Amino acid sequence: xxxxxxxxxxxxxxxDTSVCIPYLKNEWGVEEVITLAADLGQGEDLExxxxxxxNSGASESLVIDAVEPFVKNYGYPxxxxxxxxxxxxxxxxxxxxxxxAKLLVDTAEKYGADAIAHGCTGKGNDQVRFxxxxxxxxxxxxxxxxxxxxxxxxxxxxxxxxxxxIPSPVKKSSPYSIDKNLLGMAIEAxxxxxxxxxxxxxxxxxxxxxxxxxxxPEYVEIGFxxxxxxxxxxxxxxxxxxxxxLNQLAGSHGVGRIDMVENRLVGIKSREIYESPAMLxxxxxHRDLEGLTLTGDVSRYKRGIEDTYTQLVYNGLWYSxxxxxxxxxxxxxxxxxxxxxxxxxxxxxxxxxxxxxENSLYSFDLATYGAxxxxxHKAAEGFIxxxxxxxxxxxxxxxx
Ligand code: ARG
Numbered sequence: 001x002x003x004x005x006x007x008x009x010x011x012x013x014x015x016d017t018s019v020c021i022p023y024l025k026n027e028w029g030v031e032e033v034i035t036l037a038a039d040l041g042q043g044e045d046l047e048x049x050x051x052x053x054x055n056s057g058a059s060e061s062l063v064i065d066a067v068e069p070f071v072k073n074y075g076y077p078x079x080x081x082x083x084x085x086x087x088x089x090x091x092x093x094x095x096x097x098x099x100x101a102k103l104l105v106d107t108a109e110k111y112g113a114d115a116i117a118h119g120c121t122g123k124g125n126d127q128v129r130f131x132x133x134x135x136x137x138x139x140x141x142x143x144x145x146x147x148x149x150x151x152x153x154x155x156x157x158x159x160x161x162x163x164x165x166i167p168s169p170v171k172k173s174s175p176y177s178i179d180k181n182l183l184g185m186a187i188e189a190x191x192x193x194x195x196x197x198x199x200x201x202x203x204x205x206x207x208x209x210x211x212x213x214x215x216x217p218e219y220v221e222i223g224f225x226x227x228x229x230x231x232x233x234x235x236x237x238x239x240x241x242x243x244x245x246l247n248q249l250a251g252s253h254g255v256g257r258i259d260m261v262e263n264r265l266v267g268i269k270s271r272e273i274y275e276s277p278a279m280l281x282x283x284x285x286h287r288d289l290e291g292l293t294l295t296g297d298v299s300r301y302k303r304g305i306e307d308t309y310t311q312l313v314y315n316g317l318w319y320s321x322x323x324x325x326x327x328x329x330x331x332x333x334x335x336x337x338x339x340x341x342x343x344x345x346x347x348x349x350x351x352x353x354x355x356x357x358e359n360s361l362y363s364f365d366l367a368t369y370g371a372x373x374x375x376x377h378k379a380a381e382g383f384i385x386x387x388x389x390x391x392x393x394x395x396x397x398x399x400x
Contacts, residue, residue: 002029
């Protein structure tokens with residue numbers, strides 16, 4: 001008896017996921033491997049990937065275009081949540097995993113498979129995200145992770161593949177481990193494993209080096225409706241078009257690079273280089289518009305919710321009751337977050353320089369230092385007396 005009969009494998013076309021195919025069949029007694037490559041806007045032609053799976057022994061090789069649901073159902077809600085892991089990383093990879101898991105589970109159900117599989121190792125966050133998401137969606141499916149168990153080195157993996165007709169990588173493969181989708185790119189390994197070493201310029205794909213950016217600033221006006229980006233410079237755009245365009249605009253000004261040491265769920269600190277131009281700009285702009293439209297107490301409370309939300313998405317709990325409950329809170333707050341934000345892109349910075357909204361809570365008459373001032377200055381005295389009363393009582397007792 002094998003570990004499973006029919007398996008749907010998350011497939012990228014790389015050595016590891018290719019070797020998973022013969023490995024599952026020959027070592028783990030799987031009869032049929034169906035591969036699934038998801039297009040999340042990584043900008044790669046997936047037809048050769050589809051072919052490669054068949055050449056590697058897959059009985060069926062599926063390519064699913066999921067860019068639109070990815071941006072709309074995973075990326076956009078993360079903007080409403082201002083989701084930045086450890087205050088910096090816009091979660092591009094972490095948002096892609098639950099969608100890929102959903103595609104795997106849906107496909108397994110459709111084809112009557114009894115397991116899903118992926119090529120993650122045992123050191124990363126992605127294995128957790130796949131496994132927990134799949135469990136949340138269909139607890140009956142088995143989850144197989146050959147690369148977590150096979151204990152082969154890179155060379156051994158390549159040699160194993162060659163035995164089964166999987167060509168070893170033609171070009172000298174990149175020293176980096178890269179994950180890319182429309183929301184951003186994550187780069188690890190190689191020289192980056194030394195956190196003191198500056199990332200070489202050639203790791204960057206979505207952003208220009210500051211030396212190569214325009215010498216004039218460029219302004220972009222982002223329109224939001226109920227907390228979701230809907231237009232750029234007055235032109236209505238669907239989520240995919242908007243992110244694509246803003247990636248290019250912001251990236252051309254060198255905006256969107258992140259270099260950080262982050263804490264993985266499995267306890268390891270890792271040095272990460274990210275590029276995520278559109279998401280970074282959108283989250284900063286969205287947060288600013290909330291400053292104009294939410295009351296101070298909602299804003300404050302929401303910050304705690306955002307932190308929990310971000311942590312939970314990073315940690316693979318996308319399909320969980322807590323996530324659903326936080327979503328309800330966040331969506332409720334977004335009713336009034338409609339308006340426009342003006343962003344100045346220049347030499348690697350995206351500065352918010354203006355914001356307006358039909359739901360603005362900003363009152364000129366209250367805020368102005370000019371003659372129109374309507375604020376009752378005398379009222380402040382009584383307020384301060386009561387506000388400071390506990391301090392006054394305490395100080396009288398201790399220091400009187
Ligand atoms: N550290 C990031 C995360 O956990 C990115 C992981 C990228 N994965 C990769 N295979 N390079 O979301």
